[in-house]
Amino acid sequence: MIRKQAAKRTRIRVRRKQAAGHRTTPLKIQIPKKKKPLKGRLKKTRLAARKRRRPLRKKFRFHLTGQPAAVVGSPLPPQAFTYAAAVGYTGRPDLLQQALQSVQPLWNNTLVIDNSKELSIASNPALAAVPVYQPPVPFTYSQTMNLLHRIGADRGCEVIIFARNDALAHPGTTEKLLDMIGTLQITGQKWGAVFTASRALAAYNMAAVREVGPWDIHFPHEFSDDDYHRRLQLAGYELVSTDLAAALLHEGQLEKSNPEPRINPDLMRTLYEQYYVQKWGGRPGEEQFKQLFNQFPLNPVPNYLS
Incomplete structure (x- = not known):
């Protein structure tokens, strides 16, 4: 379009000179023709040549335990998530030692919470690789989980992981659990918890924890899950x-192995079950209420962990 307008202006100038008596030579203006699109075999040859000239691109896969590895596979960049792990200890240091050995990939982010009434296990040389915290008084299971919530929030973690001190994760289980959590985080799935078999390891999404609130300490152990x-x-x-x-x-x-006598466990379980029924309108699997005691919000603590 621009070339046509320029040619038109040139013709007008030539005509004006001819009208004024000036001698002019015939003017021939050529407008370049549009290139025809390539067809067939020639087009494929040109495209193949362009592809060969392109620089190679590196591809990465996710190594979700924290260190990215350059491996041809997924085009996505390396990602990792932050987590804090805790082992709730109540007794039997021999079992604790075996449990810790089975979750060695978590050691850098793991804390043992000593809820036993024995002497502190912090001086045990077999546990030197993992720090030990002993509360002023032994915590219940629900209190231990709430402490883990606070630890995760203070460290800015996205995930918290709880491990039983009387459970053994088979080889490869911990790594697969971390990979699974990483996949859930990357895909943006709205997940609350991930469990291994026997619930020996349980991971919780901190976004869900902040929305749902703390564990109910009126359930020391039974019915708390x-x-x-x-x-x-x-x-x-x-x-x-x-x-x-x-x-x-x-x-x-x-x-x-607990040397201290406990209150009749059957009696206490009955009391906790009655409390659960009042809270949810039925026993586990038979709940009727969708709010706490059919009137209160699911999170009893506004702005939890903020």
Whole structure:
């Protein structure tokens, strides 16, 4: 279009000179023709030549335990998530040592919370690789989980992981769990918790924790999982159960090894079950309420961990 307008202006100038008596030579203006698109075999040859000239691009895969590895595969950049892990210890240091050895990939971010009534295990040379925290008084399971919430929030973690001190993760289980959590984080799935077999390891999404709130300390142990996991589900978070191999070590011996007499466990379980029914309108699996006691919000603590 621009060339046509320029040619038109040139013709007008020539005509004006001819009208004024000036001698002019014939003017021939050539407008370049548009290139025709390449067809067939020639087009394919040109495209192939362009591709050969392009620089090679590096591809990476996700190594979700924290260190990226350059491996041809996924075009996505390396990513990692931050986490804090804790082992709740109540007794039997021999079992604790075995449990810690099975989760060695977590050691850099792991803390042992000593809830036993024995002498501190911090001086045990077998546990030198992992720091030990002993509360002023032994914590219940729910209190231990709330402490882990605070640790995760203070460290700015995206995930917290709880490990039982009487459970053994099979080789490769810890790494696979971390990879699975990383995939959930990358895809943006709204997940609340991920469990291994026997729930020896349990990971919780800190975004879900902040929305749902703390564990109910009126459930020291029994029904505490049922209560918290129901709140996660009602808030729209998915509970992911896996078949990652893990097993309990000498199941039942941990409770039997406790030298202190306990209040009648059957009586206490009945009391906790009655409290659960009042809170949710039914026993686990038979709940009727979608709010706490059918009237209160799922998170009893506004601005939790803020």
